Amino acid sequence: MVPPLFLDVHPNHFVLDMCAAPGSKTFQLLEIINRANEPGSLPSGMVVANDVDIQRSNLLIHQTKRMCTANLIVTNHEAQDFPGCRLSKFHQNSSDVQSAKGLSIDQLLFDRVLCDVRDKGLWLSSYKDVSEFRRPGILSSYFPSGGKDTDSSESSGSHETTEARVDDGNVDAVQPTILNDGSSSVVNDGEVSSLPLERCMRIVPHDQNCGAFFIAVFHKHSAIPVVQEKNGGANEQLLQTKEESLEAATEHASNLDDALEAKLCDATSIDSVEIEASPLDNEPSKNLEDEGPENQQDLGNKEADAEKVGVKRKLHVQGKWKGIDPVILFREEIVINSIKGFYGIDDSFPLDGHLVTRNSDTDSVKRIYYISKSVKDVLELNLLAGQQLKMASVGLKMFERQTSKDGSATACRYRISSEGLPLLLPYITKQIIHAPLADFKHLLQYKSIKFGDLVDAELAEKATKLELGCCVVVLKEAQQASSVPVQVDSSAVAIGCWKGRANLNVMLTALDCQDLLERLEKRMATDNAQTTEPQTSGVNRASSLNDTDMKEESKSDTDLKEESKNDTDLKKECKNDIEMKEEETVNMVGLVMKSQNEGDER
Ligand SMILES: C[S@@+](CC[C@H](N)C(=O)[O-])C[C@H]1O[C@@H](n2cnc3c(N)ncnc32)[C@H](O)[C@@H]1O
Numbered sequence: 001m002v003p004p005l006f007l008d009v010h011p012n013h014f015v016l017d018m019c020a021a022p023g024s025k026t027f028q029l030l031e032i033i034n035r036a037n038e039p040g041s042l043p044s045g046m047v048v049a050n051d052v053d054i055q056r057s058n059l060l061i062h063q064t065k066r067m068c069t070a071n072l073i074v075t076n077h078e079a080q081d082f083p084g085c086r087l088s089k090f091h092q093n094s095s096d097v098q099s100a101k102g103l104s105i106d107q108l109l110f111d112r113v114l115c116d117v118r119d120k121g122l123w124l125s126s127y128k129d130v131s132e133f134r135r136p137g138i139l140s141s142y143f144p145s146g147g148k149d150t151d152s153s154e155s156s157g158s159h160e161t162t163e164a165r166v167d168d169g170n171v172d173a174v175q176p177t178i179l180n181d182g183s184s185s186v187v188n189d190g191e192v193s194s195l196p197l198e199r200c201m202r203i204v205p206h207d208q209n210c211g212a213f214f215i216a217v218f219h220k221h222s223a224i225p226v227v228q229e230k231n232g233g234a235n236e237q238l239l240q241t242k243e244e245s246l247e248a249a250t251e252h253a254s255n256l257d258d259a260l261e262a263k264l265c266d267a268t269s270i271d272s273v274e275i276e277a278s279p280l281d282n283e284p285s286k287n288l289e290d291e292g293p294e295n296q297q298d299l300g301n302k303e304a305d306a307e308k309v310g311v312k313r314k315l316h317v318q319g320k321w322k323g324i325d326p327v328i329l330f331r332e333e334i335v336i337n338s339i340k341g342f343y344g345i346d347d348s349f350p351l352d353g354h355l356v357t358r359n360s361d362t363d364s365v366k367r368i369y370y371i372s373k374s375v376k377d378v379l380e381l382n383l384l385a386g387q388q389l390k391m392a393s394v395g396l397k398m399f400e401r402q403t404s405k406d407g408s409a410t411a412c413r414y415r416i417s418s419e420g421l422p423l424l425l426p427y428i429t430k431q432i433i434h435a436p437l438a439d440f441k442h443l444l445q446y447k448s449i450k451f452g453d454l455v456d457a458e459l460a461e462k463a464t465k466l467e468l469g470c471c472v473v474v475l476k477e478a479q480q481a482s483s484v485p486v487q488v489d490s491s492a493v494a495i496g497c498w499k500g501r502a503n504l505n506v507m508l509t510a511l512d513c514q515d516l517l518e519r520l521e522k523r524m525a526t527d528n529a530q531t532t533e534p535q536t537s538g539v540n541r542a543s544s545l546n547d548t549d550m551k552e553e554s555k556s557d558t559d560l561k562e563e564s565k566n567d568t569d570l571k572k573e574c575k576n577d578i579e580m581k582e583e584e585t586v587n588m589v590g591l592v593m594k595s596q597n598e599g600d601e602r
Contacts, residue, residue, distance in 0.1 A: 002203065003215050004028040004114060011036050011043040013111035014374065018079040020049035021056030023063040025114060030067045039492070040349075040426035046071040046374035048110075052078050054323075054392065061393045068419045070354075071372040074393040076324075079115070083388035084108055085381050103384070104377050144197075321390040325358035327379060332362050335414070339399060342412035342467065344430030356394060366403075370420060371395035396420055402470070406500065410469030415507075416496055421472065425494055431469070433462045434476035441520065443473065443497070444513040448505045466499040473497050473504070475520075493520070 004025050009015055009032045020026045026049040033045045049064070051057045054076050061074055077083065086107040095106065124130055127140040201215040330336075336351055345351070353376060357365045371379065375395055382389045398420030402413055416424060435443065438455045454460040463471075475493040495516070498505045506513060 001025070001028060002201070003116065004032070006201075006215055006217050007112045007114060009033060009045075009112050011045050013045040014109065015045065015047045015112045015114065016082070016110040017047060017049045018082065018113060018115045019051060019117050020074075020114075021051035021053060021060040023049060023060030025116060026060060026064055026072075027067060029114065030064065030069050030072060033071060034067070034069060040423060042070055042372045042423070044372075044374055045111075046073070046372060046378070048073045048075060048378075050075045050077055050079060050082060052076065057392050065419055068396060068422045070370045070396040070423060071374060072393070072395070073375055073378060073389070073391055076390045076392050079117070083385075085378075085385040085388050087381070087385055103380055105381050108378065108381065108389075321387075324390055324392060326360060326387070327391055327394050328357050328360055329353065329379075330355040330357045330362070330365065330368055332365075335365075338412045339414050342410075342431065342469070343416065343424075343428050345424065346427040346429060349424065349427035355398070366401045367397055367417075368399040368414065369395040370398040370423065396423065398424065406468070406498070411467055412469060415470035415498075416472065418496060418508075421494060421496055425472070425474075425492065428472060431466055431471040431499075432474065433459060433466065433471065434474050435459050436476050437520075437524075440473065440475045440493075441517060443495070443504065443506050444508075444517045444520075447508070447510075447513065448503050450503050454504070463499065463504050468499055468501070470507075471497050471499045471504075 001024065005028075007015075007029075009029055011033045013033065015029050015033070017026045017029060026047060029047050033043045033047065037043055049057075049060055049072060051060065051074075057074055057076055064072060064074075075082075084107055088106065124138070124143075127138075127143045130138045199216075203210060203213050203215070205212050331352075336355065339345070340351065354371050354373075356369050356371055356379070357367065358369075359365050371394060378389075379394070382391075396419050397417045399414040400417050402408075402410065402415050416428075435454075436456050436459070439449070439459055442449055442453075442455070451460045451464050454463065472494050493516075496507050498507055508516075
């Protein structure tokens with residue numbers, strides 16, 4: 001958890017977490033970019049969390065769900081091959097394309113990059129360990145320079161340490177040496193570094209009872225020269241050849257701009273975008289490596305290269321990465337309007353252009369995701385650059401299609417997902433009710449309550465008047481008036497419910513209900529402790545109301561428990577409503593608690 005703290009991430013930054021799974025550092029990065037945010041608003045920055053391992057990425061996706069963020073893209077690339085999405089590779093003049101499409105970026109650049117590598121078994125102590133085959137990609141300047149052995153024995157006040165390597169999680173001693181605190185010399189298999197390695201931070205197991213790692217912060221001062229050192233000539237030639245081949249290939253797609261224009265407007269046809277990621281977007285040296293030594297001898301063979309690009313293009317005509325659904329802009333006006341109307345979503349919350357799905361058949365879209373402006377910019381760029389990014393997950397799941405029989409009876413087929421609720425809550429003006437603590441807790445305890453059993457008469461009346469379907473129940477603080485739209489602060493708590501014919505049903509697992517109940521109790525205990533501090537010389541209104549609520553509640557708790565035990569009707573209705581719990585609806589809870597309130601659990 002230490003490295004992200006050194007990155008100096010700001011909420012407006014585009015951050016790439018290159019080796020991100022299972023996502024603990026991604027979570028930290030997201031917290032940082034969301035930190036200064038008002039409830040209901042989004043930061044202008046974003047995080048791309050990348051990992052080559054798809055299964056580990058799934059863990060990451062699961063972990064980061066709790067963050068309820070619309071500012072995240074999860075990708076599956078080899079980090080050393082991460083696509084640059086450079087429009088200039090496809091178009092003569094990228095700025096023309098950019099302005100024509102209203103894009104704000106013409107390549108994917110990041111303000112911060114976190115790189116938490118562990119290379120499986122490969123250890124290169126010095127440049128001489130680098131095979132001929134790898135040399136175009138690994139430059140001598142990557143290694144400590146010099147040739148003399150260490151001068152560390154001269155230093156006074158030095159302490160002994162061990163140069164360590166980390167091999168797939170195992171730490172092996174490589175070469176003991178003496179480090180002077182102020183020294184810049186580090187022995188590395190016979191080479192001496194003139195780099196200020198003492199500025200790296202080493203975390204060693206015997207100090208911290210943890211794995212071994214070190215942290216180095218690199219500040220990029222200028223563009224990295226594409227062609228370097230003695231391999232430059234070959235690389236340059238390759239680069240030029242590739243550029244020419246690509247241009248030729250791009251010419252074949254003569255109607256590309258029109259096609260792309262159409263794709264941006266017509267989400268359903270994205271699949272047929274016809275340009276493949278250019279290997280040139282990455283280091284040219286990597287291209288050499290990718291294509292094997294035999295191809296390196298064919299540098300002048302434009303036809304072969306053009307053919308290669310052609311093959312890749314053909315793959316992309318299919319419009320998606322193998323096993324990964326395409327990301328489709330969702331612009332079905334009828335559906336969007338029905339959602340807006342049903343929940344009374346305020347116009348100040350931008351939906352248009354911010355909704356995506358992973359299903360090109362708009363008639364059977366199950367989930368609709370919300371993306372921030374920053375993610376939207378990246379998606380549009382990616383689309384124009386030929387879908388170079390292999391995206392496992394994008395944005396925040398906001399709406400889910402209700403497929404139960406009750407679902408077809410509602411005016412809106414889409415319910416608000418638990419992850420989406422925190423963001424949407426301040427903008428919802430319909431299908432929303434405020435429950436005092438007693439009723440809120442009963443909902444969590446019994447999962448389903450008849451309108452007549454609600455303690456608060458005003459709530460019961462309002463619940464009855466709701467439209468059949470998804471609704472939101474907000475915990476009303478003791479002093480709080482029921483206002484719509486909800487005035488959300490960092491302590492607001494809301495859950496997604498289903499308004500049935502006679503009941504209110506919580507769409508939440510038993511475990512989640514229990515968890516939320518415990519949190520509420522903890523919070524109340526803290527609130528009460530604070531409000532009974534000596535300086536208030538008496539019980540203030542909030543705590544006294546809380547106390548009253550609690551007393552009333554424990555009284556009615558007993559009644560309700562009795563009732564609920566014997567109430568077969570209730571059970572029946574519960575059963576009906578449980579049908580709504582298809583595969584992915586189990587977590588239908590909107591839990592609006594800002595990250596600081598969740599700090600404890602984490
Ligand atoms: C040390 S773990 C990352 C831990 C993560 N940063 C966190 O804080 O939860 C290293 C990760 O790098 C990934 N990885 C290994 N080689 C990679 C490569 N070439 N490109 C991208 N990811 C890679 C592994 O799949 C693994 O998930």
